[in-house]
Amino acid sequence: MARTIRIGFNPRTAWRTRTRLLTLIAVALLLVAGIGPLASVVTRGPIEAAGFVVDDVRAALLCLGVLVLLSVRLCRTFENIDRLIADEPDESPFAVPGRGDVES
Amino acid sequence: MKFIGPVDKAPSNRRYIAFAGGLLALMALLAALDRLGVPETLIRFVIFAGPLIAFIVVGLAYGTVSPIGYLVGDRNVPAGLNGLAIGASLVGGAAFIGLADALRLWGAAGFLILASLAGGLYLAGFVFAPYLRRAEALTLPDYFGRKFESGFVRHLGALVLIGALLPLFLAEVEIAGWLIAAFFGLSLKASVLGVIVALLLMVLPGGMRSLTWNQAVQAVTLGVAFALPIFYFWVIGSDGLSFAGSVSDAGIAVEHLPPELQGMLSSLSSIELGALTVTVLLGTACLPHVLGRSLVVASPGGARRSFAWGLFFVAVFFAVAIAYSRQIHWQPVAGEPLSWGKAAGGLPPVLSGFLWIGAFAAVLSTAAGTLVALGGTLAHDVYSHAIDRMTPASRKVFAARLAVIMLCLLAGRFVIFPVAQVPNLAAMSFSLAASGFFPVLVLSIWTRGISWVAALAGMIAGIAGSLGYFAGIEYLGMSEIMGISPLASAVFGVPAGFLASFLVHTGEWAHKFSRRTRPPKPATNSV
Structure with missing residues (x-):
């Protein structure tokens, strides 16, 4: 990656910009995930799409599932970016870290 | 294990696996x-006292x-254990006791509220949480104080925090009192004590x-307590009386759900429901x-990662609640007090007692969470x-x-x-x-150059918009705008906060610009 860096290009700033873009995408996906239950509520009944009937329960479960999958996937992406920016150590989800930052 | 003082390492999460195993072993023994x-x-x-002793x-x-x-x-x-704690903080006693019933009463609108709660957690995790942690703040108002280097913003933030969390804390203590009174047959006074x-x-020691x-x-x-009954009914091949018959007694649910939210969501128009959804979404995030x-x-x-895990646990909890809501056939009698026999609800005594401690744990987790946040801020x-x-560190802990x-x-x-009607106030949280928080959090994290004056203006306008609408409807006899409930007043407060911050920021920018282009004063020329 170092070879591709041009003069005046700050990789740290570029990653920060990508972090912001990614967060915007995350928010946009949240709105998309909310459309299912919203549509079901607005129509006050089940919606049929491609032969698959989405009633209110399915829409809610779909929304919850999509949100969880999105958050897991996005976490991985953000972690990669964070590691590139700040060299954060890789942690498994239930790893017990050492003592945290000490306040001055 | 050290009993007093800082620790070098966090406790191992194996203890929690051991705790879950111990619970199941205790249930098998009983x-x-x-x-x-x-x-x-x-x-x-x-079965009630065992986990309670563990908490203490x-x-x-x-x-x-x-x-x-x-x-x-x-x-x-x-992160994983913090996610568990986030889930426990959000679920709370009202959701544990009343969610299955509420979903049945609310119909499709209830699922939208669930999606909003989950969406709020998602929003908090990706838009706010990492940046708050990066600021090294000790409390949420402390973040505002550090970010804007302003005592005014810090103190107003503390005021909003107290206004939002105190009714929630009181409501949870009340629900916990009801639960203990019903379980042990005690008076409300003794139970609350x-x-x-x-x-x-x-909470006090640490x-x-x-x-x-x-x-x-x-x-x-x-x-475990929430998931076990449905598993039990599935194993024995009967839907029994479901969760409603065991602990989600409508006596408590009706008592503690605000009247505005009881069984009327399905009759709301799309605009009214949308306002409520937006409020729950943004409110959960903040x-x-x-x-x-x-x-x-x-x-x-x-x-x-903590919030991602929290979202996962909450989503699983909601999915189980949805499953219960589809099973409930039992028609509760509103206002009827809880009794020992009704609480059993077709479950064996071990499961029934475990449900009660599950409900009590849910109430305690939110009550303790709000209590610590309030104490820390104060x-x-x-x-x-x-x-x-000039307070020394030791006195700060004493003050907390x-x-x-x-x-x-x-x-x-x-x-x-x-x-006062505590449940109504709690719903206003x-x-x-x-x-109070959403506009200032978004602007402070995602924009540059917002001054403390703009932040203060945003906070004041947000609170005024929200509380003004609530007070106007509740106390001054104002009529609702487009039927929007006062509990969804954030749809007025949040835009008001953004607008006020934007106006002040624009004013400041215009002032700076005018100073730059203004011709120098004669005195300066002479110098």
Whole structure:
């Protein structure tokens, strides 16, 4: 990656910009995930799409599932970016870290 | 295990797996004793008391005198366990007891509210949490104080936090009092006193440190308790009386759900429902006791992962609640008090008693979470930044403990001698948190150059918009705008906050610009 860096290009700033873009995408996906239950509520009944009937329960479960999958996937992406920016150590989800930052 | 003072390492999460295993072993043992003819009352008492003793032991064991430990749990909490604590903080007693019934009563609109709660957690995790952690703040108002270097913003933030969390805390103590009164057949006074003693034992020694590990234990308890009955009914091949017949007694649900939310969501228009949904979404993202959990992890990435785990646990909880809501055939009698026989609801005594401790754990987790957030803010942002600015660290912990005790006494006073509709005020927490915090959080994290004046203006306008609408409808006889409930007043407060911040920021920018282009004064010329 170092070879591709041009003069005046700050990789740290570029990653920060990508972090912001990614967060915007995350928010946009949240709105998309909310459309299912919203549509079901607005129509006050089940919606049929491609032969698959989405009633209110399915829409809610779909929304919850999509949100969880999105958050897991996005976490991985953000972690990669964070590691590139700040060299954060890789942690498994239930790893017990050492003592945290000490306040001055 | 050290009993006092900071720890070098966070406790191992193997203890939580051991705790879950211990719970299941205790249940198996009690089920065997039940078969042997041991009285049901004794079995229910033991299954209730076992986890409760564990909560208290954890609270006492993780005591600390360090301000970092007391306010932010030493910042060494693993993301997965912090996620459990986030889930327990959000679920709360009202959801554990009433969600299955509420979903049945609300119909499709109820699922939209669930999606909003989950979406709020998602929003908090990706838009706010890592950046709050990066600021190294100790409380949410402390973040504002550090970011804008302003005492005004800090103190107003503390005021919003207290306004949003105090009614929630009072409501949870009231529900806990009802549960204990129903379970043991005690008076409300004695029950509330018991709840306060349990809360103090769990929270007072270690503040956020005790709370974090306690909430993880409570999350395990409430999760297992919530999931086991449906598993039991599935195994025995009967839908029985479902969850409603066991603990989700409508006597409590109707008592504690605000009247505006009882069974009327399905009759709302799309605009009214949309307003409520937006309020719940933004309010959940800004609830201080949930957002404050981003400050206890070791890194900003850990804060994000915590919320992802929290979302996972909450989604599983909601999915189980949806399953219960589809099973309920039992028609509850509103206002009828809880009784021992009804609480059994077709479940064996071990499961029935375990459901009660699950409900109690859910109530305690939210009550303790709000209590610690309130105590921390009163000690750090009010006492040591407004009253005694030279306070030493040890006195800050003492102040936090004193605040916790005072809040508990206040809760006892308000629950036993109620002076206001606490559930209504608690439902306003979402609106107030969203209106007071959302615009300023977004602007402070995602834009540059917002001054403390613009932030202050945004906060004041947000609170005024939200509380003004609420007070206008509730006390001044104003009619609702497009039928929007006062509980959804964040739809007015949040835009008002953004607008005020934007106007002040634009004014400041115009002032700066005019100063730059203004011709120099004659005096300057002469110099």
